[in-house]
Amino acid sequence: MKKIVLLCNAGMSTSLLVAKMREAALELDEEYEINAYPVSEAKEKAKDADIVLLGPQVRFEQKKVQSLVSCPVEVIDMAAYGMINGKKALESALKGMK
Template sequence: MKKIVLLCAAGMSTSMLVKKMEEAAAAMNFEADIAAYSVSEVKEVTKDADLVLLGPQVRYQLSKIKEDVSCPVEAIDMAAYGMMDGKAVMKRAVELIGE
């Protein structure tokens, strides 16, 4: 099972995307633990993460977060985020994890 961490300003709006990603992962037969947190929790929640995705509202912190974690980090595509397109985000997540 892969651990995917989504980070946003407060962990609220991204929680909706988590649900859509979980549905997409199930349809893809991809086992993943997906959760959303506030970017302020980065050090606590990314210790064993396989991937960290940033909400558009915190994408400006990308380079700093890359320094803090040892897994791939990417900002979520704004269009996919805005449309809450869990399938597109999940597809990209699988690519980044390398599965």
């Protein structure tokens, strides 16, 4: 199972996007664990992730988060984030894992 972690300021604003990503993941054959947390919990919550996605509002934390984890760390596309486009965010995560 692939683990996708989304990080934002408080872990709340990405919860809708997580729900939409989970819906999009159901259409695929592989299982995904997708969760959102505050960026302050990156070290504990993202240590075994396959990819970390940052909300656009915390993109300035990318280097710091990258130093805490051993997986790719990418910023969620602002349009996908704003439109709560779970399919596009999931596609971006899958591309980033390759």
